[in-house]
Amino acid sequence: MTSRDHAVVRLALDLAILTVREGALQVLTVTRGNEPFRGRPALPGGFLRDGEDLHAAAVRELREETALDGGAMHLEQLSVYGAPDRDPRGRIISVAYLAIVPDLPAPTAGSDAVAAAWLPVAAIRGGLAFDHDRILDDAVERARSRLEFTTLATAFCAPVFTIGDLRTVYEVVWGQSLDPRNFSRKVLSTVGFVEATDEKRNPLVGRPAALYRRGDRTVLNPPILRGAATVA
Amino acid sequence: MTSRDHAVVRLALDLAILTVREGALQVLTVTRGNEPFRGRPALPGGFLRDGEDLHAAAVRELREETALDGGAMHLEQLSVYGAPDRDPRGRIISVAYLAIVPDLPAPTAGSDAVAAAWLPVAAIRGGLAFDHDRILDDAVERARSRLEFTTLATAFCAPVFTIGDLRTVYEVVWGQSLDPRNFSRKVLSTVGFVEATDEKRNPLVGRPAALYRRGDRTVLNPPILRGAATVA
């Protein structure tokens, strides 16, 4: 065996599961019970199994962590992280996935016996194990970009939602405030973005808001661009 | 060993190396000398080596195929392809990279003893080995999108080039014609896209064109969007 041999690697999957909770962009983390990085938060993940498809493995991990299935969430491949020294236990290549989920009623406990918790992305600041800070950075930037060009924002929302709910997603993920009136028009004038229901929701105070469902469309044309606008 | 064990995988890299040659978008292919898919064209690639960084491995493969180094080209990770049955020889996960190179003076021969050839992307139509057709599709779409939002088009060009050369890249990659006058203005009004030289190039007929170098900027703001415009 020389150094020119084919590398022997293990293939891991890591999930950056994002949601909007309590007015902040949050990510699901698990606390590591073993070395290395014992006690530090990390992104949930696991190893690929024999004969298992990559995407199917990501779906499985997501279900184990959030009990969410199929259509209720968004799951896409993010990138591969394969620096030789990224894991002190050996050569482990990680395929990272970005998942977007609504604010879950059952908040945290996964089926694994590890402590899972939602942490605000803004509060993490380099505290994750391995190279997961970099994965999280990439995930957040991908999500921000997806809001511009796709209807991904609806994946952050419950099955029915108001235009105001949707706007809050944009404001929290982008970290800037948007004009409610122009936002409303843009969303409603894009056919297939949202689909009207005949229900309304009464806020604690103020005029009732119409409720909508997700539409068929996935790509946003024209896009909703984040300007260098007024940061909230 | 049950099916719940961690999968044992080999990790391959495949390169979609794109260029503009003879007025067409072309991709570098190698003809397979062994089964499976013997005699069929495939994307060049190879296996990750012990202790080798993923991106470094992609750079190495690109150099082996094109004798191009570092700054003269663009190289970015595309995606991971990991369907269990994607390679009949066993469980091989492939990390695909997109490379953009200028029209090379030394056209084809790689250092390996395999037959390398540039093929027009439009002429391939499902003829590649493994799942390389899908990788190529993803690569072309990524390149098209990159032209909209980044200065990637300069990576298709020689070290010095005219605005007309650059426009040809857009037209060939997008498959649509652009207004030369508006295109010229957009490029020149984006500071950092191209950098003027004081040389000119005389075409066989017509007014000489100013020559430019790549600029510092990588992101294009505002972007140059492909309309649903007049298809060439």
Next chain:
DNA sequence: ACAAAAGTGTTCCTTCTACACCCATGA
């Protein structure tokens, strides 16, 4: 002089932005 390609100026139209204004509800 003429053909061909490079580049400039100008007009029209679409889209974004900002903000005045009206609507519907609970307390």
Next chain:
DNA sequence: TCATGGGTGTAGAAGGAACACTTTTGT
């Protein structure tokens, strides 16, 4: 009737598309 959030109209600014027109070369 007042505070609060939902939603419409509209004027100005900015950017893209189309195209007439000028410039510079080789033959």
